[in-house]
Amino acid sequence: MTSFDSSPQLNVWRALLALAVVFIMLATTGWTAVRHHRGADSPLRTALSSWEHGRLNGHALPAPDGSPTRLAHFFASLTPHQRGLLADRYPLAVGNMNGAPVSLRYRANRIALDKAREVERGRIHDNRLSAVGHADAKERMKRFALLARPDRKILAFDPMGTGRVAEVFGDLDTARRVSVVVPGVDTTVLTFQRTARKYSAPVGMARSLYAAEREADPTARTAVIAWADYTAPAGLGVDAATSMRADDGAVRLNAMLRGLPGRSSVALYCHSYGSVVCGVAARGLPSRVSDIAVAGSPGMRAAHASGLGTKARVWATRDKDDWIADVPNMELGGLGHGADPVASGFGARVFAAGDAQGHTGYFVPGTESLRNFAEIGTGAYRSVSCADGNEGCRK
Numbered sequence: 001m002t003s004f005d006s007s008p009q010l011n012v013w014r015a016l017l018a019l020a021v022v023f024i025m026l027a028t029t030g031w032t033a034v035r036h037h038r039g040a041d042s043p044l045r046t047a048l049s050s051w052e053h054g055r056l057n058g059h060a061l062p063a064p065d066g067s068p069t070r071l072a073h074f075f076a077s078l079t080p081h082q083r084g085l086l087a088d089r090y091p092l093a094v095g096n097m098n099g100a101p102v103s104l105r106y107r108a109n110r111i112a113l114d115k116a117r118e119v120e121r122g123r124i125h126d127n128r129l130s131a132v133g134h135a136d137a138k139e140r141m142k143r144f145a146l147l148a149r150p151d152r153k154i155l156a157f158d159p160m161g162t163g164r165v166a167e168v169f170g171d172l173d174t175a176r177r178v179s180v181v182v183p184g185v186d187t188t189v190l191t192f193q194r195t196a197r198k199y200s201a202p203v204g205m206a207r208s209l210y211a212a213e214r215e216a217d218p219t220a221r222t223a224v225i226a227w228a229d230y231t232a233p234a235g236l237g238v239d240a241a242t243s244m245r246a247d248d249g250a251v252r253l254n255a256m257l258r259g260l261p262g263r264s265s266v267a268l269y270c271h272s273y274g275s276v277v278c279g280v281a282a283r284g285l286p287s288r289v290s291d292i293a294v295a296g297s298p299g300m301r302a303a304h305a306s307g308l309g310t311k312a313r314v315w316a317t318r319d320k321d322d323w324i325a326d327v328p329n330m331e332l333g334g335l336g337h338g339a340d341p342v343a344s345g346f347g348a349r350v351f352a353a354g355d356a357q358g359h360t361g362y363f364v365p366g367t368e369s370l371r372n373f374a375e376i377g378t379g380a381y382r383s384v385s386c387a388d389g390n391e392g393c394r395k
Contacts, residue, residue, distance in 0.1 A: 042160030043116075047092035054090065056082060064097055068259035071099025087111065096156050098259025102172045109157045113148035116159040117141050143190055156229040156256070163189025164230060166256070167203060169210040170223030178264045179213065179224045179377045181205045181363075182253065184272030184296075185240050187232040200360035202226035208363045209269065212374035220378045223264075229256065233273060240273055241335045243280055243301055250281035257286050267291040267377050268312075271362065272324065275300055276337050283309035291315060291376050295353070295362040295369065296324045299337025305347035315376060316341035317369055317387065319353035319361065342387070349393035352385045 048064045055061065062074045075083055083101070087094045087108040094100055095108035123129060123137035140163075147154055147165065156166040172178065183202045191201055198204035206226035213222045230249030233239035257266060266289045270278035278292050279300025285292075292308075293315035294300065305314040318325060329340040341348045354368025362369040368385060375383045386393035 042158055044092050044096055044158040044160065047090055051090045051093040056086065061086075064093055066099070068099030071097060071259075072101075072261075075100055075104065091115065092158070095154070096158065098255050102153075102155065102168070102261060105155055106153050106168075109154035110148050110150070110152075112157055112159075113144045113154065116157075117144040117148065119159070120144065139190055143192075146193070147189075155225060158229075159189070161231065162234070163192075164228060165189050165192050166225055166227045166229040167192075167206065168223060168225050169206050171221070172223045172225075173261050174221055175223035175262070175264050176221045177213075177223075177377060177379065178260060178266045179206075179209055179222065179373075180227050180253075180257070180266060180268050181209060181224065182227055182249075182268060182270045182274035182277050183232065184274045185233045185235060187228045189228075192226070192228050197360065199363045199365075202228045205269075205271070205363040208365055208370060209373055209377065212365070212370050213377045216371070216374040216380065216383075217378040222377060224377075225256075227253065227256065229253075230277065238335075241337075243276060243334070243337070246273070246276040246280045246301070249277040250284070253277060253281045254284045254286070257289065260288075263288065265290045265379075267293065269373060269377075270294045270297070272296045272359065273298065275341065279308060279337070282312070285310050285312060287311070290379075293317070293351075293373060293376055294341050294348075296322050296359050297337075297341045298324055298327050299329055299331070299339060300341055301331070301338050303339050304345070305341075313381075314341075314348045315351055315384075315393070316346070316348040317351050317353045317362070317372070318342045319356040319358070319369065321357050321361075322359045324359055349384075350387040350390075351393050352387045354385070 051061055051064050062071060083104050087104055088111065091108040091111035095105050095112050120137045120141035124134055153168040154165065155168050156164065158164045181202055187202060193203035194201040199208055203226050206224045210224040213220060230252050231245055233245050239245055268278050268289060270292065275294035275297035276299065278294065279302055282292065289312045291313045295317050297316060300308060302308050308314065329338065330336045331338045339346050342350050351372045352368050353362065356362045356364065356367045356369040361367065364370065372384050382394055384394055
C-alpha cells in the first residue's frame, strides 16, 4: 500500500536540497527578485480611472472597487440601453467589474478584446519592433480574436504584460454549483488555451471538468470558470518559490468569488502553484466556498489544513508520476510553500488520482482524478474514491 509520508532522513535531505536551490536562485537572480516591483499602469487601471471620472445622465458613477452588492444594485437600476452604453464606453472597466451582470461583462470584454486585437495589429506593422516583437504581436492578435468569438464567455480580461483572463463554461446565473479552476506557473493569455496537451491549459481543464460534471449528474445545474486572472510565475524561479504572485492572486480570487451572482456553492480546483494561491486565499474565502481541491501541490503556505482558516472541505491528490513529489516541502525565509497537502499529517481528504499521468494530467478525460473532481463538484462526496483505498476522505 502506497504512503504519502516521507521518512525523517528523507525530509532532512530534501531540506538541504531546498537550501542549495535557494542559494543558487538568489545568486543568479538576486535578492531583489523576491521584492514587489512597481510597473506602469495597465490598460485596465486606465479604464477604471476613466470610469471614476465618468458620469451617466449627469450623475457620478459608483466606485468601481465598491462592494459587488452595491454595484449589482447600480446596474439593476439602469435600463438595458444605459447598461449597454456603459459597456461600450468603458469596456475594460465593466468587463472586470465584480457585481456587474455577467452577460454585460461578456459583452464588454468582447469589445475590449477587439480593441486589444487592433493594438496588436498596429504592433505587427511597427518598424521599431524586432522580429520577435512582431511574432509576439501576431500571436496575441490571433489569441484575442479567438477569445472575442460570440460563443466565448469572457468574465475578465487585461492585456497588460503576459495578460490575464477568465472564461465561463455553463450558465453562471442559473448554476447551483460553480467550480473554479485555478492554474499554476507559466499561465498567460497565450497559454490559456492549447491545441497540443490541451488538458494542461486552463480552458482544457475547465471544459473537461464541465463535461465530467454533466456526465456525473446530468440534472445538476453547474458552471465552471477557467480562472487565470492573476499574474502567474514564469517558470520555476524565485517567483514560483515565494508567495508574492499568490498574495496578489488571492486578493483577486476572493474579489471574483464575492462578485459571483446568486447563492451557488463553489468548489475550487487548484493545480500546482494555483494551490498556493488557494492556500493564501483560504482565510478570506466567502462562506459559499464549500470545497478546495488541490492537485500536484507544492504546498498551501500552511502546516496543517486547519491552519488555512477556512470551513471548506480541503481535498488533495497527487499521481505517482508527478515530479512535484520531489520538491522539498518546507518554508524558510519566505521561500517554499510548507507542508505536503497529501501527507497524512496535513489533514486533507486525500483522494485517488488513479491513471492520471505526470504533473499536468489530472484533468484528462477518463482519469480517476477527473472523475473525483466531478463528484466533488456535484456534491456526490460518498462517490469519491480515496487514495490507497482508505475511505476516510469521504467523512
